[in-house]
Amino acid sequence: MIRIRLGARGLGGVRFAVSPMGSAKDLLRLVGFNPGTLTPSWRSRATDALTRHRLGLLAVVGGGGPLGYAPDFLRPEPPAFLTDIDTALHQIATTPQERIRYELAEAVNGHSWDPGSGHPAPRQLLQALGRGEDHFARRLADEMARFWHAALKPSWPAIRTRLEADVTARASDITQYGLAEALNRLAPNLEWRDGELLVHLRTDSIHRLTLDAEAVILTPSVFVDRALFCAGEPPGTPAPRTPLIVYPAAKVDCLPPAQDPLIGATRRKLLAELSQPRSTTEIAKRLYLSPATVSYHLQILHRAGLVTRARRSRHVLYQRLGGMV
Incomplete structure (x- = not known):
């Protein structure tokens, strides 16, 4: 379980954002980790983009590995309600070196791949990282750009319309029922209780974290069916980020x-x-x-x-x- 403790100041910092890069990362993770949950059309479109444009490193990093964790720097912190794709790609390309080292160390040492099992980190990832974190970030930004244009850009106007409509619906919930009830309505595994925002993880997850935060970013996605926790870390984490929660966008009806x-x-x-x-x-x-x-x-x-x-x-x-x- 993830516990995010929010005081009065933290509640005042809760905001929504629509993230085109976040949508791309969610699609990548499903292709790599749980492709059966995608419709055939989305699965075909995404895998075709990865294959045709030879986006092998992005497939490895963004897919999450056998254990499911995909590094958070592929989903940059949205600086505004809607961040354009070029700004998000620049954020990826200029990710601080210490942040990349921290997230990939987490991935390689047990969050994505288990070095003690038959699923160690792929050689392709280790070789690319061997050229330095700056080169690694720029290459991933370039591959993400190509994936975005091939797989997601044709459908982004429709996806964006649905995500913005979802945020409008959440604003209506806040007006009618209050922020606490609106938070409880975002996802079945997300709960506001006694001053804490709780993200209930799957029963087989061993990840536990409690942190204090002065803000939370909430972003809807058409590619998830439950809330996902991204980026928030305890004190001392390199280049710390605002906790971000991805939740399933409401259906049109x-x-x-x-x-x-x-x-x-x-x-x-x-x-x-x-x-x-x-x-x-x-x-x-x-x-x-x-x-x-x-x-x-x-x-x-x-x-x-x-x-x-x-x-x-x-x-x-x-x-x-x-x-x-």
């Missing part, structure tokens, strides 16, 4: 009524049908609407980034973003 001016009753019904790919004709039959009416509403939802579309044979299939992950 879980958004509050404030979204009704865009969605409305008909479009909500369409979104409910699009948990799996469907054609305009199929949706029209299921909802007893004309194909022209369905097509009109789907075009609006597509422009808003709430659904994707792909051509298969002679048909164009639509799917809501929430059904892609």
Whole structure:
């Protein structure tokens, strides 16, 4: 369990952020550590980007190894609500040397790979690190840039729309129920209790940490189904960072009524049908609407980034973003 103790000042420092680089890291970790949780389309897109662009080092570091930990410097601390991709890549490339040494030592010595088992750190990682931390950081930034453009950039407008809508929903929760209840609603394994923010880890995890913090960054992701703790460390850690918690973004059909001016009753019904790919004709039959009416509403939802579309044979299939992950 992770315990983050927040006093009055710490509560005042709680903020939300939308992170394009964080989304890329979450996708990388799933490809490397738990690919079965990805839809075939995302799994194919990510693995194709890694293979086609020869991003071997990024796959090793970002994938998390057999034990699951992927170094946190691949997810830079967001300096603002929305950080552009170039700023985030610069943050990776200029990560302090001592921070890289600290995180990779944690990874190599038991968080990602177990040196005492049949899963030691890959030679590729050790060879790259042998050229120095600065070179290592610049190379990973370059590979992350190529991965971002190949795998995530085409879908980022839609993903960003969903993440920003999620934060809007959380702001509504804070207004209606207060910050404590809003925090409890973020993820099933995240809990606010007696002045502490608790991240309940999986039952097989041996990681335990209690720390005092003057701020916490909360960032939604479409690639996680439970809260993940990143970056916060006890005193004495090199180049310490603000504790950051990644939580699962709400599904499109879980958004509050404030979204009704865009969605409305008909479009909500369409979104409910699009948990799996469907054609305009199929949706029209299921909802007893004309194909022209369905097509009109789907075009609006597509422009808003709430659904994707792909051509298969002679048909164009639509799917809501929430059904892609």
